[in-house]
Amino acid sequence: MNYKQKLMLPMCAAFLLYGCNSEDNSNGADKNAEDAKTVSQDSSTEVDPQVKAEVKDVEGKTLGTVNFSADENSVVIETALEGLEPGYHGFHVHENAACDADAKEGPFTTAGGHFNPTEETHSSHAGDMPPLYVKEDGTAKYTATLDSITVDQLKKEELAVIVHANPDNFANIPDHYGANGEKGPDEDTLKTGDAGDRQACGIVVSEEEK
Missing domain, CATH: 2.60.40.200 (Superoxide dismutase, copper/zinc binding domain)
Known part of the structure; x- marks a missing residue:
């Protein structure tokens, strides 16, 4: 392995780690939004007729x-x-x-x-x-x-x-x-x-x- 290849290894590892975390965060945000929507629907109350x-x-x-x-x-x-x-x-x-x-x-x-x-x-x-x-x-x-x-x-x-x-x-x-x-x-x-x-x-x- 030459010098340039050794230098690129940490950069590739950092890139791969960031990409995984970014995907995880995106999925987490989507899940939070879905949870909030569910809570909002569950907490709605039926208004008594006038x-x-x-x-x-x-x-x-x-x-x-x-x-x-x-x-x-x-x-x-x-x-x-x-x-x-x-x-x-x-x-x-x-x-x-x-x-x-x-x-x-x-x-x-x-x-x-x-x-x-x-x-x-x-x-x-x-x-x-x-x-x-x-x-x-x-x-x-x-x-x-x-x-x-x-x-x-x-x-x-x-x-x-x-x-x-x-x-x-x-x-x-x-x-x-x-x-x-x-x-x-x-x-x-x-x-x-x-x-x-x-x-x-x-x-x-x-x-x-x-």
Whole structure:
């Protein structure tokens, strides 16, 4: 073996080693990419079907919709309504899927009380939602997230959404205000937050039922 051949041996060995490592790294990168794709597919979750209520006034006119969708352990409420009186309104999920505008006891009284499976006082009812604020043009739009009610309940129970005539005080009547000559909230306040008459109603329906 001459001098030049001896000199070339280490260079050839280095080249062969680099080529093998490069191929191994390429295969490793491909495998990592495939693993990541598998993990991504496995971690995808199925989104619960949407639940919604088409809200109508006492004359049967559709005012808009209230949509409910699952977000981990919470429910996202998306509201878009129009044709309402400006100002704050009590806004609740009620216990009966019945929106009779001509009910004997008053419009939409057939919807019963607030959805309250744990028998709490008002402000802790599962069906208590943030007050609805209606702008001067009669429209109301908001998004809220609650964990007091579940999409499962909204799908399985027969429920309705009610828009009340008055603001909702959530039974927040401090003792020093007094109520009917006594201190603290009275019975009606503890039940409904003095939200008043029912101006609009919508039966909660699962998209699966359509």
